[in-house]
Amino acid sequence: MKHPFNLFFLIIVSLSFSLDLDAQNNPQLDFSKKEVDELFPFYFPNVNQINFYEDENALNKISKAQQAKNWERFKDLLENYVKQFATENFYKDTRLIWQLAKMEELYGDFEKSKSLYRLALKHHQSKIDLRQMEIFLDSVKLEQTDDYVPIDYYYELVDFRKSIDTLVPPRGVLLSMGKQINSNMEDYAPALTLDNKTMIFTSKRSLSGSLLSSNSNEDLYIAKQVDGMWQDAIQLRDINSRYNEGSATLNAEGDQIIFARCGAPDGFGNCDLYETHLNEDSVWTKAVNLGANLNSKAWDSHPTLSVTGDTLFYASDRIGGFGLADIYFSVRGEDNNWTTAKNLGPIVNTRGNEVSPFIHPRYNILYFSSNGHLLNFGGFDIYKSNAKSFLWDEPKNIGPLINTEGDEYYFTIDSESEDLFYAGSSSMRSRNLDLFSFPLPMEAMPGADTKVSGIVTDTVQGQPFRGIVSIVDIENGIEIAPKFTREDGSFEFNLINNANYVMVVQSDKLFRIEEMFFLSGDTVMNRNIDPISSKIRFKSIEFEKNSAKLRPDMYSDLDKVVDFLLDYPEFKLKISGHTDSSGDELRNKSLSQERADAIRDYIIILHPIEEDRVVAEGYGNSRPVVQDEETDDDRRLNRRVEFEIYRPKSD
Numbered sequence: 001m002k003h004p005f006n007l008f009f010l011i012i013v014s015l016s017f018s019l020d021l022d023a024q025n026n027p028q029l030d031f032s033k034k035e036v037d038e039l040f041p042f043y044f045p046n047v048n049q050i051n052f053y054e055d056e057n058a059l060n061k062i063s064k065a066q067q068a069k070n071w072e073r074f075k076d077l078l079e080n081y082v083k084q085f086a087t088e089n090f091y092k093d094t095r096l097i098w099q100l101a102k103m104e105e106l107y108g109d110f111e112k113s114k115s116l117y118r119l120a121l122k123h124h125q126s127k128i129d130l131r132q133m134e135i136f137l138d139s140v141k142l143e144q145t146d147d148y149v150p151i152d153y154y155y156e157l158v159d160f161r162k163s164i165d166t167l168v169p170p171r172g173v174l175l176s177m178g179k180q181i182n183s184n185m186e187d188y189a190p191a192l193t194l195d196n197k198t199m200i201f202t203s204k205r206s207l208s209g210s211l212l213s214s215n216s217n218e219d220l221y222i223a224k225q226v227d228g229m230w231q232d233a234i235q236l237r238d239i240n241s242r243y244n245e246g247s248a249t250l251n252a253e254g255d256q257i258i259f260a261r262c263g264a265p266d267g268f269g270n271c272d273l274y275e276t277h278l279n280e281d282s283v284w285t286k287a288v289n290l291g292a293n294l295n296s297k298a299w300d301s302h303p304t305l306s307v308t309g310d311t312l313f314y315a316s317d318r319i320g321g322f323g324l325a326d327i328y329f330s331v332r333g334e335d336n337n338w339t340t341a342k343n344l345g346p347i348v349n350t351r352g353n354e355v356s357p358f359i360h361p362r363y364n365i366l367y368f369s370s371n372g373h374l375l376n377f378g379g380f381d382i383y384k385s386n387a388k389s390f391l392w393d394e395p396k397n398i399g400p401l402i403n404t405e406g407d408e409y410y411f412t413i414d415s416e417s418e419d420l421f422y423a424g425s426s427s428m429r430s431r432n433l434d435l436f437s438f439p440l441p442m443e444a445m446p447g448a449d450t451k452v453s454g455i456v457t458d459t460v461q462g463q464p465f466r467g468i469v470s471i472v473d474i475e476n477g478i479e480i481a482p483k484f485t486r487e488d489g490s491f492e493f494n495l496i497n498n499a500n501y502v503m504v505v506q507s508d509k510l511f512r513i514e515e516m517f518f519l520s521g522d523t524v525m526n527r528n529i530d531p532i533s534s535k536i537r538f539k540s541i542e543f544e545k546n547s548a549k550l551r552p553d554m555y556s557d558l559d560k561v562v563d564f565l566l567d568y569p570e571f572k573l574k575i576s577g578h579t580d581s582s583g584d585e586l587r588n589k590s591l592s593q594e595r596a597d598a599i600r601d602y603i604i605i606l607h608p609i610e611e612d613r614v615v616a617e618g619y620g621n622s623r624p625v626v627q628d629e630e631t632d633d634d635r636r637l638n639r640r641v642e643f644e645i646y647r648p649k650s651d
Contacts (some may be wrong), residue, residue: 043391044085048342051320055081075103082116087322088124089348093417097123118394121374122350123322147399149482177421177435180230181223186433188410188423194252194307194361198224199421200418201233202246218244220259238275238284242302252361254278259371260301260488261287268295273314291592293409294330299344304358312338313357313366322349323372324467325402347545348385355380359387361415365393369409373397378405384444396494399443399481417446442473442480442495450497452524455489456505465529466490467507474516475500495519505529508568508647511560532564535576536643541599542636548594550602558599562607562644565614574644576600577618580635585620593618595641 046053058081065074078100085093124230176182177190178426183205190201200222219240223233229582239245241264248259255278262271272295272517274287289295294440296318304313305389310332328341348354352372360368361480364387373395381403402408402420408425410433420440423433442448456465468480469491476499485491495501496518505513509531517525538557544547550558577592596616606612626634 003227013620035232044345046084046086047345048087052092052136053084053086055084057106060579071103071106075100075107077101078103081198085346087320087343088345090322091351092121093123094120094124096635115394118374122372123140125351127374145375145400147483149484151400151404159293161303174439177228177437180232182434185220186423186430187435188245188433189247190410190421190423190435192412192414192421193250193254194415196416198250198254199223199230200248200250200257201226201234201246203233218246219300220245220248220257236284239287244271247301247303249305250305251261251305256305256309258290258303258312259287260303268292269297269299269318271299272302273300278383281429292645293338294328299325302359308363313344313359314341315355315357316341322346323351323353325353325355327354327368339578348515353380355409356409358383358412360413360417360446362417363387365446366395367398367411367413367444368395369407369411370395371407378443379407382408382411382444385576386449388611396443398483399441401441401479401481402438402444413440413444416641418442421439439479439506442471442478442493445478445496447496448494450495450519451492451522452495452501452503452519453492453523454527456485457489457492457526457528459528459530461531465507465510465531467505469493470504470506471495472498472504474502477590497521506567508571509529512563512567532645537640537646538643540639542639543595546591548598550598553604558602561645562603562609565603565609566647569613571645571647573615574646575614575616576623576642576644577616577637578640578642579621580638581621581624581629582635587617589620589622591618592620599641602645 013137017266019502039278058077060079062077065071065077078096082096082100085097089358089608090097091425095310095410097116097120101113104110104116105140167394181187181199182199182202185203185205187201187203187205190294192200200220202218203221204218205221217240221233222236224231224541225462226628236257239259241261243264244262245259250257256275256352258273258275260271261267264272266289268289272449273290274288276284276287279285280489294300294312294314298316298318300314300316300318305312312332313329314326317607318327321343327344329344330338330341332338343346343349344354346355348366348368350370350372352370352521354368354370354372357366358368360400366387367382368385370376371380373381373383375381375397377397377400382398384398385392385395387393397403408422408546412421412425413419414421417440419437421437452471456467456469457463458465464485464487466485466487466489467482468482471480476496478496480493480495483491483493500516500518503513503515503517503525505527509533511528512528513527515525515527538554540557541556545552567569575596577594579588579592579597581588593616596618600614600616603609604614621638624638625640629638
């Protein structure tokens, strides 16, 4: 999804949220060491306290330990120093993070080492050995975009699934919000109330409806849902002015709006955050600037307000952050004033841009857009991070079903985690943004944190098997992006626990494997597979004497062939029928042809497979496996049907 930049930079709105904050009234966030260590390996208390940390005495001790090759002391001193980092240290002293990562790797703490290497890669602005870090991250199986099946091929797999009874058809479909919401001009930045029945968004529509009289201002509009249908959006005239208004968020009740206004004379910077309330007469009060504790001399926008109304997250490109734009938060105190904004820290923020903060209405999950995190499919991707209070774990990319080569940032998610709403453009009107909804994929689900992993091995070669692993949610129909197995045959997915799934392994070198399972906790599913040989014979495909009628016990193996042809339409099939030498030679040839034809008919008549892809040939007893038949076993070996699956040579 490519979106043009405008006066609001990256105007985004967020859905209201409920967040259990242990320290809502304690912005200092005092945690015990044990609690911090359980959250993630590194907590940096000096962030938001000082700009830069430096201790010459400690640095001298670190240097002496290094020179003496006292590596354990060197590691401990270095770790204590890095934990004191303030904001500027992350790009000025990246080499210290990198050295500590190497030491943790040396001492076998790979999870801590991985976290540190990530930090160095996200914040470095100096010369460090990036290649060495990337090699290590590859070795610990850091997720890469190359793990995912290309999105175009994914949709081909979806089409095949529709024709296969055993697989659940996908729920995913992109829907326009319709003419009640969208206009001929740009419409974007949707936000919802907790009940999902009120939407507020930004629009540049012309009030006359003419394309020739575009409104240069960005204004706020609101729409209500009645009996499942969105009513016509109306302008929020009490709020809109001759300045630009957008990037709004609603509280849970829908009677408070916090939004961004740009270029106003009472602003502290070029865009500030403002607040308005719905009074007893159903009129929005005059918007009030949220003040210098939140707003800066720079750009402040993209607010998201908690359901409790006392915590606000937003984006700002103010001086003193980790990158170009960072995510900040502020807590409303008992005196009803907002505390001084604090940076969300180096786990979420990078040397790039982090914008569009949105916290789920029912879970402690932060969603945001970034172009600075490691796993990235294009420009700005959407990420999610689990939280306890204001400490966040390593953000995860929500996958290629949402994130593309373009930019994703105009988004919000409904409180039931069913749909993601975002602004996109049609191919005919590429510069006109409209609002769409798309079913939320598994990677974006708040509760998708149970790991399914495994290794697929080729039993013939004894080597890792390269293919595609798909997980299908057969309970809720939630889409999950399929992945290639890695070079070592491994795969990994994060799913919702206590649900039924199907694992599908596919390759042009094996018959599709389908396995149903109920997920209960982290699960390892190592599997050995038998690749397809040049000519395949199934034990079940044995006909009655002088008969060409298929038996029900043959269907399971025949369906393996059908599934392969559906999965790989570039392949063709030759069915060869053979008999033993007993009986009349002409009758044997005719019977073998009838049997091959019966199998061909099952494949092409009962399934959507083109006739020219399947050839049936009866050879009678002209091509025996055992030349001189002496026993019943010899005759059984010669009485067979062979399947040859092949890719036609290109002209």
